[in-house]
Amino acid sequence: MYKCCIFDLDGTLVNSIYAIQRSVNLSLEKWGMRQVSVDECRVFVGDGYKKLLERALEACGDSKLEHYGEAVNLYPEIFKGCCMYRVKAYDGIMELLDFLKENHIKTAVLSNKPHPRTLDNVEGVFGKGRFDLVYGEREDKGIRKKPSPDGVWALMEELGVDREEVLYLGDTNTDMRTGKNAQVDTVGVTWGFRDREELEAFNPELIADHPVDVVRYIKDVNGIE
CATH class of the missing domain: 3.40.50.1000 (HAD superfamily/HAD-like)
Structure with a gap:
């Protein structure tokens, strides 16, 4: 039972996919990277925001994750303001x-x-x-x-x-x-x-x-x- x-x-x-997508894209804007799609975010999520950012950066061309450290610090503040977006x-x-x-x-x-x-x-x-x-x-x-x-x-x-x-x-x-x-x-x-x-x-x-x-x-x- x-x-x-x-x-x-x-x-x-x-x-919550739109909130996640919005937060990722606002983070990527800092380095002039392309926007990630909802379908991409569906695959990126699930293992915490650090892994989410790693996958997004790699997909957008940062194969060496040169911006990873800064992104990890930036994302939580952005997400704090976006976490209820269309949820x-x-x-x-x-x-x-x-x-x-x-x-x-x-x-x-x-x-x-x-x-x-x-x-x-x-x-x-x-x-x-x-x-x-x-x-x-x-x-x-x-x-x-x-x-x-x-x-x-x-x-x-x-x-x-x-x-x-x-x-x-x-x-x-x-x-x-x-x-x-x-x-x-x-x-x-x-x-x-x-x-x-x-x-x-x-x-x-x-x-x-x-x-x-x-x-x-x-x-x-x-x-x-």
């Missing part, structure tokens, strides 16, 4: 969260996004208190970024749940590896930033095309009418 759902943020709970919950997410609450299933968010910006997105879209716990990147506290299982295990300990009681949901190969590394059941969602083929390669317990698929799956596992 599932007693807790842990959600990735970007591409799973919220569509919204995916269709069906509110209903899924309502279902979980009604059935006393705990909810948490685990993102590789900087922790303050994770809070900005979650509270800006869902309000305060919608989730039991919300965590962004916390490597300064010794918790490694996804796909390390550290974040999932830390949330499990705080929420008082065991591995067999947890369902982890995400939209990228990083998320699928996170779930597998944490040894928890995993759901790949196709409404986010990556395609079904990428998710299926990891054989998650469920591939969901809409949040209602997650509701049906949990009802079946937990024996909810």
